[in-house]
Amino acid sequence: FRVLGCSLVLAVSGFYSARDDVVELNPSNFNKEVVQSDSLWLIEFYAPWCGHCQSLTADWKKAATALKGIVKVGAVDADQHKSLGSQYGVRGFPTIKIFGANKNKPDDFQGGRTSQAIVEGAMTALRSLVKERLSGKSGGSDYSRQSGGGGGGGGSTKDVVELTDDNFDRLVMEGDAVWLVEFFAPWCGHCKSLEPEWAAAASAVQEQTKGKVRLGAVDATIHQGVSSRYGVRGFPTIKVFRKGEEPEDYQGGRSRGDIIARALDLFSDNAVPPELMEILSEDSLKTCVDSQLCVIAVLPHILDTGASGRKSYLEVVMKMADKYKKKMWGWLWTEGGAQMELENALGIGGFGYPAMAAINARKMKYALLKGSFSDSGIHEFLRDLSMGRGSTSTVGEGAWPKITTVAPWDGKDGELPAEEEYDLSDVDLDDVFEKTEL
Numbered sequence: 001f002r003v004l005g006c007s008l009v010l011a012v013s014g015f016y017s018a019r020d021d022v023v024e025l026n027p028s029n030f031n032k033e034v035v036q037s038d039s040l041w042l043i044e045f046y047a048p049w050c051g052h053c054q055s056l057t058a059d060w061k062k063a064a065t066a067l068k069g070i071v072k073v074g075a076v077d078a079d080q081h082k083s084l085g086s087q088y089g090v091r092g093f094p095t096i097k098i099f100g101a102n103k104n105k106p107d108d109f110q111g112g113r114t115s116q117a118i119v120e121g122a123m124t125a126l127r128s129l130v131k132e133r134l135s136g137k138s139g140g141s142d143y144s145r146q147s148g149g150g151g152g153g154g155g156s157t158k159d160v161v162e163l164t165d166d167n168f169d170r171l172v173m174e175g176d177a178v179w180l181v182e183f184f185a186p187w188c189g190h191c192k193s194l195e196p197e198w199a200a201a202a203s204a205v206q207e208q209t210k211g212k213v214r215l216g217a218v219d220a221t222i223h224q225g226v227s228s229r230y231g232v233r234g235f236p237t238i239k240v241f242r243k244g245e246e247p248e249d250y251q252g253g254r255s256r257g258d259i260i261a262r263a264l265d266l267f268s269d270n271a272v273p274p275e276l277m278e279i280l281s282e283d284s285l286k287t288c289v290d291s292q293l294c295v296i297a298v299l300p301h302i303l304d305t306g307a308s309g310r311k312s313y314l315e316v317v318m319k320m321a322d323k324y325k326k327k328m329w330g331w332l333w334t335e336g337g338a339q340m341e342l343e344n345a346l347g348i349g350g351f352g353y354p355a356m357a358a359i360n361a362r363k364m365k366y367a368l369l370k371g372s373f374s375d376s377g378i379h380e381f382l383r384d385l386s387m388g389r390g391s392t393s394t395v396g397e398g399a400w401p402k403i404t405t406v407a408p409w410d411g412k413d414g415e416l417p418a419e420e421e422y423d424l425s426d427v428d429l430d431d432v433f434e435k436t437e438l
C-alpha cells in the first residue's frame with residue numbers, strides 16, 4: 001500500500017517530461033525562455049494535487065504538439081514555484097495565461113480546455129500579435145512603459161536610469177554617485193502610481209546635484225539576478241546604494257517632494273564643500289553662469305586686515321558654503337577695489353567692506369547682505385533668499401560688467417609701496433634757503 005501511495009504521488013507530480021512538447025518552466029529559466037523571447041507563449045500554471053490540472057494534462061500535451069514551431073506552450077508548477085504564480089496573479093488552478101507582445105502583462109486565456117479550443121485560442125492570440133507588429137506597436141519592459149506612456153503627468157522618464165543585471169554593478173556598485181534604486185514590476189499598481197513621482201524626482205535631483213545622486217529603476221520581473229541578490233520580495237522596493245557600503249532600505253515617503261528631499265540629504269551627507277574661488281578674470285564668472293545662485297564676497301584690502309584678518313573672513317564664507325553645499329551654489333570672493341565695475345553693478349560702490357551679494361545669473365538679479373558679515377548674519381541672509389524673501393535689484397544694466405584680470409592673493413600680508421628715495425648730496429642747501437627767504 002505504501003509503495004502504491006508513493007507511485008501515485010510520483011504520477012501526479014510528473015505531469016510533463018522531456019519527451020513532451022510542453023516546456024517545463026521555473027524561476028531559473030522563465031526570464032530567458034519567456035520574458036526575453038519574441039515568441040507567443042501559452043502557459044499553464046498548475047498544482048500537482050489539482051484534479052482539474054490532471055484532467056487538462058493530456059489535452060495540454062496534444063495542443064503543444066499541434067502548435068510546435070508556431071506557438072510556445074509551457075507549464076509552471078505553481079505549487080512548487082509560488083513566486084512565479086504570485087508574480088502573475090495566479091489565484092487558482094489551472095490558470096492559463098497568454099504571454100504576447102508585452103511579456104510583463106500577460107492576458108488570461110478565456111477559451112475552452114480541450115486541445116482544439118486551446119489551439120484555436122492560441123491562433124487567435126497569434127493573429128492579434130501579428131497585427132500589433134504590423135501597426136508598429138510592440139511590447140516592452142522598460143521603465144517608461146510600466147504606466148503605459150511617458151510619465152503619467154510627472155514629466156519625462158529620461159533621467160531615470162534603467163538598470164539591468166548586466167549594467168547594475170558597473171553603474172551603481174562601481175560608480176561614484178549615490179543611488180536611489182526602485183525595484184518594480186510592470187503589473188504592480190503601486191509601482192505605476194510611483195512612476196511619475198519617481199520620474200519627476202529624477203530630473204530634479206539630476207539637476208540639483210549635478211549627477212552626484214542618481215535615480216534608477218530595475219524591472220525585477222526581468223532582472224531577477226540583481227533583485228534576488230538584494231532580497232527584493234515585494235514591489236515597489238526602494239534601496240539606497242552608497243559606494244563601498246551595504247545598501248539600506250529607503251524609509252521616506254513616495255511623493256516627488258519626499259524623494260527629492262531624501263536625495264538632497266544623501267547628497268549633503270556625501271558632498272564636499274564647494275570651492276571658494278577668487279575672481280581673477282572673466283573665466284571666474286563661469287561659476288555664476290553654471291549655478292542657480294552665485295554668492296560673491298567683497299573683502300577689505302589686505303593692508304586693512306592683514307593675512308590673518310582676511311583668512312578669518314574667508315573662513316566665515318567657507319563655513320556658509322559648507323552649510324549650503326547641497327544647494328550647489330557658486331562661491332566667489334574679491335578684494336575691495338580690485339573689481340570696481342562689478343562692485344558698481346552690485347551697488348557696493350567701493351565702500352562698506354566686507355560686503356556680500358547673491359546673484360541669480362539667469363535673471364540677472366542680485367540681493368545684498370544687509371546684516372552683519374558673520375555666521376548668523378550671512379545664514380539669515382541666505383535662508384531668506386532660499387525662501388524667496390528679500391528685495392532684489394538688476395545687475396548693472398542687465399549684463400555682466402567687465403572683469404579686470406588680477407594676480408591671485410599669495411596668502412601673505414600686504415606691503416606698502418616703497419617710497420622713492422632722493423640723493424641730497426648734490427643739493428646746495430644754502431642756495432635753497434636763500435631762494436625761500438621772504
